[in-house]
Each structure stands twice: as structure tokens, then as C-alpha cells.
Amino acid sequence: MPHPLDSFFAPASIALIGASRDHEKIPGRLLSMLRKNEYPGKIYPVNPNYADIDGLACYGSIGDIGAPIDLAVIIIPARAVLSALEQCAAAGVKNAVIISSGFAEEGGDSAAMQDAIAALARRTGMRISGPNAEGFFSQVQHVAATFSPAVDVKPGVVPLVATKKRIGIVAQSGGIGFAYYHRARALGIAVSYVVSAGNESDLGAGEFLDYMVQDSSTEVILLFIEGIRDVDKFLVAARRAAEMKKPVIVTKVGRSGAGQRAAASHTASMAGWSAAYDAVFAKYGFIVSNDLDEALTIAAVLASNPLPKGDRVAVVTVSGGAGIWGADTVALQGLQVPELSEEVQVGIKQLMPSYGTARNPIDVTAQGVTSGGLQKSVDVLAASDEVDAILVVLSLSSEVRRPFKEEELTPVLSAQHKPVVFYSYTVPSDFARRELAKSGVVVLSGLTHVGVAMRRLVDFAKFSLPKPLDANPAAGTRPFCTSEIGGPVRGRQQVVAPRRRHCNAG
Incomplete structure (x- = not known):
């Protein structure tokens, strides 16, 4: 069954807004990474300062292209982003990734710009990832919509691939998300997707998790989260993963006071109440790991073995x-x-x-x-x-x-x-x-990580989703309320309210 994010992760055409000829800078590396990874679709550089870039015609604006665009990757100064998005919406662009930084993570007027982006997404229906994102990599479809050096392709180097099963990676830190990918590649673990969620003005970790859960090419999921904003969607995806018995390995940071302060300034995330997150993870059988190498070891064991x-x-x-x-x-x-x-x-x-x-x-x-x-x-x-x-x-x-x-x-x-x-x-x-x-x-x-991984494998094999306490169909399927993994959401930013839950935990 088609998923709403199919055209995001497998776009037939990509516009690079802010493209550059300089491969040493991020705008230039975006085009280079797409080509090195053999992206099969059409690429449209957009920059009024160039007539062409690397043999491709360059357009003054997104509206000048005159062809359907599935994805726009935006890397221009923060104050020009909203106008570019308006032009994308007018041109019928389906999805956008905003690499540009300088939004809610800075507060003040910059946060207001992010609120305007969220409002545009709601008004137009265009799906937006970021701002302050590192993009994504769809390995199956050869879409390297990122500047991360982790996806660079070295001439003559044959990739190490040991597993038929693939892992999908969703991270609220681009650096850590692509670190997972880099280390997975070194071990020979096949990867389906890596996505950096950024500030989540529109698309959040919950929707990305939902995509990985339903995706047939993804058999193990790695999550790196600071705080969940799209709570309802996250919980629906978590339940679906548990029902399908698809393993989800999660690292939750921002548990300490210092970590919460850093999370707030990093992606405008509020880290939330650790106990509530842990309750959600336990309910849905998530495998919790607080170490990068340990998480990859667990993923490796799951991707190469039966339960x-x-x-x-x-x-x-x-x-x-x-x-x-x-x-x-x-x-x-x-x-x-x-x-x-x-x-x-x-x-x-x-x-x-x-x-x-x-x-x-x-x-x-x-x-x-x-x-x-x-x-x-x-x-x-x-x-x-x-x-x-x-x-x-x-x-x-x-x-x-x-x-x-x-x-x-x-x-x-x-x-x-x-x-x-x-x-x-x-x-x-x-x-x-x-x-x-x-x-x-x-x-x-x-060896220590191996021991933990084998223990987690046994635990996951025994896990089954608890039956709801309230079997009344009218009660709906939502098992947790927002207060369980953070407080109410103001705009797109979660407001932490560490209080006990008062809703049905079924």
C-alpha cells in the first residue's frame, strides 16, 4: 500500500535550491553526493547566480523549472527560506528538506520563522523536513539528499555487505544518525534509510518511524531521540511495530539536566520526562541502548540472526x-x-x-x-x-x-x-x-556489547504486546496521552511537564 512519504524517500525529481559549483561547501556537496550515489531521477539546480552547474542547466527560481518536482532540498540563508518555500508550494513541489539552520534553536524572531514554516506546511499540504536537518539517505533508491561525508563513494572501494536484512535509522541529530550509518557500513550491516529530523517544523520522528515500520525493505529500526513532538503519530507507529514484531532499538538522550539544556538549544527540543519515555518503550517492546556501539551490535545481531x-x-x-x-x-x-x-x-x-x-x-x-x-x-x-x-x-x-x-x-x-x-x-x-x-x-x-545484544535478543523474542485494559472499541486505540512523554505542544515545540499520567495505559 502506498505511503504518504513515498515521494519524499523515493523522489523522481529533486530541486537543489542554493546549489553551488563549489564541492567543498555544503551546497556543492549536495549535488556531488546525489551523483556519486547514482541517483536515477532528474536533478534541477536552482541558483540565479549560475547558468549551469556541473553540466546541468541551473534555474533562477523553482518556478522557472516548469516540470514536476517531488523534493526540494533547501540550503540558503535562514531569512530567505520562507519565501523559497512559498515558491515551492506555488510550483506544486510535494516535499522539502531544509538544511539551513538559524530557526527555533536560536529562539526569538528565528523561532517565529520556524512557526511560519509550520503554518505553511499546514496550509499547503507540502511536507517539510527540518529546518536544521542534515537530510536523508535512501540507500535502496540511491537518494543521497544530504551533505554528510558518511555517504561519500570512494572509487574502487567495494562496500562490505554481510546482511540481507536492512536497518532503518531515524535520528534527531544528523551527526549521530549518519554516525550509525557509517559504523553499520563498516560492520557490513545493510541499511535502508537514514533520516535526520532536524527541528521538525512539520515532519517528525513519529512519522519517519511510521514509514520505517511499514517499509518492507526495513527489518530493524534504530532511533536516536531527544524528545517527541508528534506524540500521537509516534505512539501509533510504536504500536504497529510491536504488532508486526519489528524490532526498534532506541537511544533517548537528554535525561540529565545538562542533557536537557543541550537538547533545547540543539534542535529546539525539550527532552521530557525520562520515566514516561521508559514506560512507553517498555510497553511497545523497544530495545533501549545508551551506547552507540552497543546499539549497532544489537542491530547487527538482529539483522543477521533469527530470534x-x-x-x-x-x-x-x-x-x-x-x-x-x-x-x-x-x-x-x-x-x-x-x-x-x-x-x-x-x-x-x-x-x-x-x-x-x-x-x-x-x-x-x-x-x-x-x-x-x-x-x-x-x-x-x-x-x-x-x-x-x-x-x-x-x-x-x-x-x-x-x-x-x-x-x-x-x-x-x-x-x-x-x-x-x-x-x-x-x-x-x-x-x-x-x-x-x-x-x-x-x-x-x-564482548560486553555482544553479551548485551544476546540478552536483548532473548528478551525481544519473549515480548508480546499487552492486551488493552479497556477493551471498549469506543475508547479508541491511542494507548497513552501526551502527558506521558512530555507536556502539551505549543506551536511545534514540546513543553515539558513532568507529571504523572491520568489516562488509560491500555
Whole structure:
């Protein structure tokens, strides 16, 4: 079913208002990023100071183009933005991204300019992202409507891709949103969308979340939020994600007094009452993470594995000490590391030298890599009903040696019987990452984060949306009222009122 934001994330034509020939400056980088990422649609630079830019005809105004425009990307001085938007609306432009800063985050007259933008969006129906946004990247559609260097394309560099499942990223900080993307790309996690919400004069995190939830190419969602303004839309999207069992990993900042002050000046956001946000996250099964690398590790595990049926973990290693460390890590997260049955141990002992151990953690020793014992042990555990997940702990520093054969590992992982998570206690080489990526493996290098990720995977597998306390259909579907994640909204800016809720929590 079509979504109202389809023409935003997959525009057939883009106008760059304020385009420049200087690729070292933001207006020039916008055109460069679109072209480097092979945007397939039409691009119309708009700047009265140029007749052409990089081989494209340049127009004096949006009205001069005379063709349908799905998206306008605006990077001009703040006081000229409203007039440009009026011209966009008159020309029938469907969507706009305002990169320009200097609005509600500054207060005073600048905030009034943002209020005028919000009023224009309501009056005309044009959907507007920003101002003070870093744009967005639709990787599937090759739309790099951003100046972020994270989406730059280096000639001759083949991207690392380990997962078939893609993650979508919604952030109220452009820098952090594209940091998620940058780190995801380094791990080999495929991405569907990255969107920077900016000041949210019109489009907010709730609507962007809703788009990711219904999008078939997005299977895991990462959120970075300071405060929610479009509360109703956010709650509807959250419930839909829970009903679809689509995982949402969320980082909520602005919990401290200092963080709330910074959030207010950053994107004119008021950070809200942490306890209320936490209640909403818990109700809808959001996975809360307060660390960037941890959040990406959780996303990597979700994007490369099925959900487990229980909390029993087998640890397989080529180093006794590293295996003990891995077992301790998952056990400290409340997961079980059960001793395997005699029958399973006997089978595994045949795959390792006499000085190995098969009890769990399973140490096949370094010899197990060359003898095939490591792979065969994973095969046995994948088929066993004694464990629900496997943690493989090994060294992947070699630039030439493969610990697994692709033709043997791929069928086991593709069968998706249970999660198999790979942790390298040495710095993984690019060779190892790329070789294992062929089998769908994301190599992880933070053991504590791995332990947390496996715990969250178990928790999410067990989560189910609570039934409403009030089953009366007339009560509607809205489970929380605005006071639960902030106060009333004045204009487009949320006003914090840390009070208890007085509405039905169903």
C-alpha cells in the first residue's frame, strides 16, 4: 500500500535550491553526493547566480523549472527560506528538506520563522523536513539528499555487505544518525534509510518511524531521540511495530539536566520526562541502548540472526581463556551456559584434540580451525535442542587464513535454526570480515556489547504486546496521552511537564 512519504524517500525529481559549483561547501556537496550515489531521477539546480552547474542547466527560481518536482532540498540563508518555500508550494513541489539552520534553536524572531514554516506546511499540504536537518539517505533508491561525508563513494572501494536484512535509522541529530550509518557500513550491516529530523517544523520522528515500520525493505529500526513532538503519530507507529514484531532499538538522550539544556538549544527540543519515555518503550517492546556501539551490535545481531527459542547459549572457541570470558559475559547477562549432555560431548570430543574440552564452553583449540573441528562443532550445536544460541569466540586477525569454508558455513547459517554470533578477540582483518560476510556473518569485536545484544535478543523474542485494559472499541486505540512523554505542544515545540499520567495505559 502506498505511503504518504513515498515521494519524499523515493523522489523522481529533486530541486537543489542554493546549489553551488563549489564541492567543498555544503551546497556543492549536495549535488556531488546525489551523483556519486547514482541517483536515477532528474536533478534541477536552482541558483540565479549560475547558468549551469556541473553540466546541468541551473534555474533562477523553482518556478522557472516548469516540470514536476517531488523534493526540494533547501540550503540558503535562514531569512530567505520562507519565501523559497512559498515558491515551492506555488510550483506544486510535494516535499522539502531544509538544511539551513538559524530557526527555533536560536529562539526569538528565528523561532517565529520556524512557526511560519509550520503554518505553511499546514496550509499547503507540502511536507517539510527540518529546518536544521542534515537530510536523508535512501540507500535502496540511491537518494543521497544530504551533505554528510558518511555517504561519500570512494572509487574502487567495494562496500562490505554481510546482511540481507536492512536497518532503518531515524535520528534527531544528523551527526549521530549518519554516525550509525557509517559504523553499520563498516560492520557490513545493510541499511535502508537514514533520516535526520532536524527541528521538525512539520515532519517528525513519529512519522519517519511510521514509514520505517511499514517499509518492507526495513527489518530493524534504530532511533536516536531527544524528545517527541508528534506524540500521537509516534505512539501509533510504536504500536504497529510491536504488532508486526519489528524490532526498534532506541537511544533517548537528554535525561540529565545538562542533557536537557543541550537538547533545547540543539534542535529546539525539550527532552521530557525520562520515566514516561521508559514506560512507553517498555510497553511497545523497544530495545533501549545508551551506547552507540552497543546499539549497532544489537542491530547487527538482529539483522543477521533469527530470534532464539530460549536463553541457553553454547560458547565455542579456539582459545580456552577467551571461551571462559565469553561464557562469563553471557552468564552475567542472565543467560544460561548449560553443560552439554554426555551424548553431545562425546560427539564433539571426536572433533578436537584430547586437550580440548566439550562441556560448554567448548574449546576446540587452535588445531580445531585447521582440522575442521570448529565448523563441525557449530554444525552439531546448530542441530542440538540443548542450546538456543551459539557464540563463536575466535581470532580473526589473519589476512590470509579462513577459519570457515563458505560452502560449509553458509548452509548452516542460512537454515536460521538459531542465532550464531561471531566475536573476534583480536582486531578482525578486512579479509576476515569480507570472507565471513559471504556467509552472512557480521564480525563483532566488543564482548560486553555482544553479551548485551544476546540478552536483548532473548528478551525481544519473549515480548508480546499487552492486551488493552479497556477493551471498549469506543475508547479508541491511542494507548497513552501526551502527558506521558512530555507536556502539551505549543506551536511545534514540546513543553515539558513532568507529571504523572491520568489516562488509560491500555
